[in-house]
Amino acid sequence: MLDKTDDVSIATEGWLAQFESALATSDDALLKSLFHSESYWRDVLALSWNLQTINGADAIISELQARTIGAAPRAFRIDPDRAAPRRVIRAGTSTIEAIFRFETDQGRGSGILRLIPDVGSTLKAWTLLTALDELKGFEEQQGASRPRGQSYSRDFRGPNWLDLRKAAAEYAGREPDVLVVGGGQAGLSVAARLKQLQIDTLIVDREPRIGDNWRKRYHALTLHNQVQVNHLPYMPFPPNWPVYIPKDKLANWFEAYVEAMELNYWTGTEFESGTYDEAQGRWSVVLRKTDGSTRTMHPRQVVMATGVSGIPNLPDIPSLKAFTGTIQHSSQYEDGEAWKGKKAVVIGTGNSGHDIAQDLHASGAGVTLIQRSPTLITNIEPSAQLAYAAYNEGTLEDNDLIATSMPLVLAKRSHVMLTEQSKKFDQPLLEGLERVGFKLDFGDGGTGWQFKYLSRGGGYYFNVGCSDLVARGEIALKQFSDIEAFVAGGARMKSGETLAADLIVLATGYKPQEYLVRKLFGDGVTQRVGPIWGFGDGQELRNMYTRTTQPGLWFIAGSLAQCRINSKYLALQIKAIEEGLLPAARERRLYGSS
Incomplete structure (x- = not known):
């Protein structure tokens, strides 16, 4: 011993x-x-x-x-x-x-x-x-094993690098081995990993330009965690980048990344449906371009990289149809300038709700924030960054491995401690919010914002100023439970007053990813796969980054760090399947999983 x-x-x-x-x-x-x-x-x-x-x-x-x-x-x-x-x-x-x-x-x-x-x-x-x-025998192409490309002895009448890249991306007369649906950080990360493993991969995204999934978000958006945590695989951000990356800067980086990593990417292309041929071990998927044309492809693997969910959650509020003003989901909101001097109601107190309320307020609108359920509030500095403290020292590779190594029980224990520490840092703000009637929450068992994200994809706000405005009364606060009904000019409260509004923003999040799976693949695949994201009664995120019980169907989502880390393991599994080292689907139930 x-x-x-x-x-x-x-x-x-x-x-x-x-x-x-x-x-x-x-x-x-x-x-x-x-x-x-x-x-x-x-x-x-x-x-x-x-x-x-x-x-x-x-x-x-x-x-x-x-x-x-x-x-x-x-x-x-x-x-x-x-x-x-x-x-x-x-x-x-x-x-x-x-x-x-x-x-x-x-x-x-x-x-x-x-x-x-x-x-x-x-x-x-x-x-x-x-x-x-x-x-072994299927190592990534990098370093000494990097592809040689055209040698010093060139065919001056043959295709050059650009010709070959265009031909590769067109898929004329050939099929990709892997189709990645969604071109955000999840799609780019896994496609880059697969590229390095020499697996022919095509990304499709319905937006007209690479990076639009960030570029088209509301005007003031920046990332809420710091730059050193958020690198994509193989290409770290330049050292002069700001601590908090603006959305448009990140979107432009996505374009550069696709070019530098030579990823095949079809913009303006929507994944309409997919059916799996068990005998052939391939999918039949229908892709629709913005010009209305379609292409049917037959990849062996489909990776859903559409985020935790891509379908807006529109709550069933029967009286809302009586409102005669403008109603938008947060995914449709772009900028507050058009609402200067008008009255806006924002329903939802997560990150999007707070950021939109603050943007409207800064644009000169009168804003009321409507709280539907208790919400975790933490200042963006230092509290929200406590979880990433390890990334301030050491190498990215070491810190990613450390993050991977933490079992769920201990990760929760760590986040309970971090949450208690952040509550002490944030005490003046939290007390101010409670004084105006804001209902606070600190996660299941006090595990904080990260486990809110991992379990439900939201329910928290990193304060960059909106909470201070609420605590000071500059942005009004109402509880959804105090609304009797929506009327033509706004919301009639149970107190009898009418909350006037020209705009109602539903910052109500997104439906679980199972809704998107059902829409694209049908009930059979949805039932076969089961719940996606969250932990259930297991210790790993359900059906994420790993084989599912549906052969050839994969899911990847999460923050840039989660996608960078877990894309490696997802790609290795696909490579192992493609090389005959691993069955295409996992058993219905794994040891220790739900």
């Missing part, structure tokens, strides 16, 4: 050596002695070909026994090219944290080990991550 020591590298090397020996010799007693009773193993494709988290020493040993035979994990070593083993605090616990490398019969991987003392001060594994980095 390992005794507690100040030399964290020796402790790590000793544990890894014993772990490898125990796996190789099927020494269950030794293996069990290496894990703390409260321990967590997250495997990301490396041994199980799944994204899964196992809790507790006994369950971990059982799963390792089941997976080791097929994967043959070995060559566990501290990675000399990553951050050295060190003492850190994770989820409020002091631990030794080390990044290591290893390999299996089919691939090479990276992992993170965290050691804490057990009874008697013996160091044992508290958390373990094993994550696949690359497939």
Whole structure:
């Protein structure tokens, strides 16, 4: 056994050596002695070909026994090219944290080990991550393996680079292996990963210009997290970029990214429907161009990269049809200048509702914010950035691996602590909001804004000034429950007063992604796949970044960081399927998942 020591590298090397020996010799007693009773193993494709988290020493040993035979994990070593083993605090616990490398019969991987003392001060594994980095024989094209392109001996009458790029993007007489639906950060990230794995991939997006999914959002929008967290794969933002990226700057970067990464991208193209041919193992999908023409394609894989949901949620408010002014969903809102001197009502108190209310107020409109349910409020600095503190130091690759390594239980524990810290920072603001009747919420079990996002895609606001306006009464606040009915000129309150309005903005979010799946693929596929996003009773996001029970159908969504990290693992699975290393669909139910 390992005794507690100040030399964290020796402790790590000793544990890894014993772990490898125990796996190789099927020494269950030794293996069990290496894990703390409260321990967590997250495997990301490396041994199980799944994204899964196992809790507790006994369950971990059982799963390792089941997976080791097929994967043959070995060559566990501290990675000399990553951050050295060190003492850190994770989820409020002091631990030794080390990044290591290893390999299996089919691939090479990276992992993170965290050691804490057990009874008697013996160091044992508290958390373990094993994550696949690359497939042997199918490594990414970069560095020494980068494509050579046209050699120094050129055919001056043949096609040049531009001719070849145009031909590749036209898909005349050929089909893509993978069709990616949606050209935002999710679509670009996974398409870039697939490109590096030499998988023919086409992105389609209904907008007329690359980046319009950001460019067309409301005028004042900037990202709410900082630039160092938000890089796309392979191409970090330039060092002179602002801390908070404006929407138009990001949209223009998307255009540059598509060009630089040589991604095939069809703008003005809407995915209308898809049916799967089980015998052929291919989809038949209908794409409609803005000129009305259609193209039927037969990709083996379809990746839905349309965001957490693409269908606006329009609440059923029967009396709303009596209102004779303008009604917009937040996705339709662009700018407040047209409403100067007029009265606006914004229904919804998430990020979009607050930002739109603030934009209208800045444009000279009289604004009332309507709250439907309690909302989490946190100042954008420093509180909202606490979750990303690790990205202020170290390399992007190390921090992405650290983010990947945190099991759900400990991630929640960390965010409870962060939420308590942010409440202290934000106390004057929160007290001011409560004084004007704003109803506050801090997430399920106090887990904060990030788990609101991961569970429901919203329900919080990063304060960039609107909450201060509400607390000071410069933007009025009403509760939806106090509205009796909407009338021609606005809303009649239960108190008898009429809240006058020329504009009503429904900042009411989006429907769950299952609605879009049903619209595009039908009831059968929707029922087969099941819920998308959120955790259910499992420890991984449902049907995200991994094989679904519908062969050839994938989902990717989330922040730029989530898409950068998880696009790697989604692309590796598609490559493994394309090369015959992995079945096309997962079993109906995985260990530890919902």
